Amino acid sequence: MQAPDGTRNQILRAAFDTLEDKGFAAATSRAVAERGGFNQALVFYYFGSMDALLLAALDWTNERRLSAYRAALADAKTLDEVFATAARLFEEDRESGHVTVVSQMIAGSVARPELAPETLKRMQPWLELCEQTLERVLGTSPLAQALPTRDLAYAIVNFYLGANLLTHLEGDRARADELLARLRALEPLASGLL
Amino acid sequence: MQAPDGTRNQILRAAFDTLEDKGFAAATSRAVAERGGFNQALVFYYFGSMDALLLAALDWTNERRLSAYRAALADAKTLDEVFATAARLFEEDRESGHVTVVSQMIAGSVARPELAPETLKRMQPWLELCEQTLERVLGTSPLAQALPTRDLAYAIVNFYLGANLLTHLEGDRARADELLARLRALEPLASGLL
Amino acid sequence: MQAPDGTRNQILRAAFDTLEDKGFAAATSRAVAERGGFNQALVFYYFGSMDALLLAALDWTNERRLSAYRAALADAKTLDEVFATAARLFEEDRESGHVTVVSQMIAGSVARPELAPETLKRMQPWLELCEQTLERVLGTSPLAQALPTRDLAYAIVNFYLGANLLTHLEGDRARADELLARLRALEPLASGLL
Amino acid sequence: MQAPDGTRNQILRAAFDTLEDKGFAAATSRAVAERGGFNQALVFYYFGSMDALLLAALDWTNERRLSAYRAALADAKTLDEVFATAARLFEEDRESGHVTVVSQMIAGSVARPELAPETLKRMQPWLELCEQTLERVLGTSPLAQALPTRDLAYAIVNFYLGANLLTHLEGDRARADELLARLRALEPLASGLL
């Protein structure tokens, strides 16, 4: 009962973890196996190829986070609430390594073009969720007219990815935290524009 | 005078080109040598290691672009002019592959931690240039008070990197172009806030 | 009675088929299991090892074909009849893949020396059958005196194996068919020599 | 001066030797490197792939043997002389392992279909040489009319390949030698038929 498909999940976790703190180029089957403490051949037994494993790891984190986002954002009605919720979720993402894995997969897709369409496909739900949420909150406000929700969603996701890259490079999150705090402080101003 | 260090520059170019369209994980000494049409061992003769070459390539593009940015922005006094200039420069960056190389180096620094501090060091001038320019243009305007130039600079660079990742993944720049056009259209609004 | 050892035979068939059209070096337990649609471990459950399975597959086809040859040749009294019968049987062999499997096992025995004595043992009945048949038909004719039946039998089997190799390589049987037709046409000449 | 292209030839020799006494399925890059006493990666440095190396080894022995055959057969005018020469050349082939390598490559081409057309291409010169020689010696004799030289050539090559397989399996050449001696004794008879 407790852990059906235990090994498969173990591999998925190990792949995710490796991607997170060793990065795409170092996420080799050997590295994943070592991290997870299992035999290297199991990667291929369960997933067939490294590409498939990496994409499965992306799916795994995507699903987990998407449902968290959806659940949390469903209750957020005002811009204020959305800001607060998003800040918390984003914090969780960083904590869990989700954004890092996503950005590593995107960056890695340049070296491995076969991954690109698959990775892109997995980004779409985020763009849609972001757009829908903005639509609901901003509606037909002047701000949404100046910058359509579709474009704003794109900007936010871009920012989100870039922020992760830099944060990782810096090794600490102080500067990103500072920026986030500033942005949150802007919310009343933004709310005023509605 | 004729062509001092001709080969060295050739290698630099080849490394840059490879990073740009094959990505960090595929930027091997062999790939670079093949692209540039020279002997693989020359990489080590001139640069000592792949890490050093990659960083040198980053320096190379950084210097070129930084001086272009500095020259162009020096003349931009108003927010309007900065917007116009930045849009043109950014377009050049995308055209030349500069942003791609930067983001690949940043993403690759996760797999190769020795690169991280070096890569980070090479990002600082951009953050500074961005901040100084904002400072000059926004000065003590209300906008700069709500969002300090330092934070705004950080946000802009983040966005700039993330945008490149997604654009590369999508394979075409339509969506990024659209967003950029929208942002430019916001300038009068921003100017009004000053 | 119904289907004793159904699975065992299924494995045998799959091994035979795999040997026939993938060849010795590609006749892996996985390939056999996939071809037969059963679990890979069954190979070892029923046969203990791949070597044993391959030899069993050789036995299987050998037995089937040997009894067919014996039955058919028993009725052939004259050289004429032997020629006709052998041509038909040989055609069946090629159709069924028998010769291919035999030659693949022989060739593969170089890479896997443990197989060699076992494979050789399984070739003896053919040499004997061939010799006995020749003996019966050629008897003490001048031809048999010039080329003893034992040697002629050896020559025929050699030819038979080599012909299969080349035919397989060419991908079509046109040239072998042509040669066979020519040889059959020689029969009156040979009969005349008796 | 002494050994230009030394290593390349060393690899070729090692590949040939491995093919000869370990067989196709065991002719791995490691096995070849170990046999030749060089680094495994050199195989790929010089030949790019195992397939390419194996084919190069086939070329190597083919060229050596073909020129020996051509030189020797050029002087053979009568059937008698051809018989004597061929017997000597064939003996050399067996001594040097040439036939074994050829038959292993042919047999192995079943497992590795990409090799098949290349291997086949390398068999053509033999069929042609054999046919031309027969043509020259048998001319328009009754024997050549009963069994066209083209077909006879095909038969001889088939026999040649099959004989090698069986000989290898038996581990000693006694029986093949015996057969060969018998065939040579038939020459006066064949000459009589001209």
Place this chain on the structure above:
DNA sequence: TATGAATGAGCCTTCATTCAT
């Protein structure tokens, strides 16, 4: 009887790097 999971060894190939020339 049958199977899914697991493993250690080995496969071909590519890596960054060194070195003699």
Place this chain on the structure above:
DNA sequence: TATGAATGAAGGCTCATTCAT
């Protein structure tokens, strides 16, 4: 300055085989 040759380590992946169930 430049190169071809060479290497040990590591890459993804498949192998025959075992074992608990």
